[in-house]
Amino acid sequence: MNKELNNEMEDELRSEYDFAQIEGGVRGKYVDRYRAGTNLVRLAPDVAAAFPDEEAVNSALRMLINVAQRYNSNH
Template sequence: MNKDNPNIKDDLREEYDLTTLKVRKFGRNRKSFAGHTVRLDDDVAEMFPNSEAVNEALRFLMRVTQQNQSPKR
């Protein structure tokens, strides 16, 4: 039974606490839980199945770039 309206019945169990549920907004002005949102172009996104693959590729590129930099004088 709904506490606000006792005439409405639902199947939600009482132990479920939805007050702390975070809801993601869609659209341009949405906020990311991670703090940063990066939009990939379609041709780039086709190459990566998920965010872990993108992060792995970028970390590899960072390592290669650091290894190939000449020492600063």
């Protein structure tokens, strides 16, 4: 680690990033969703190409869960 850093965080933002000039943002817009929790999963491109929408993904996963449960109950 750089010896010039003395346990203080340095401001690494560029001077052109003037956040005081940003307008229209809503603070905390998604905080309720965040607190409720999310389970986002990024699909590989080839897998995503097989499903037209989220309902198709959910349907396929539910079917897989069902098959796995049946398999486990028989063994």
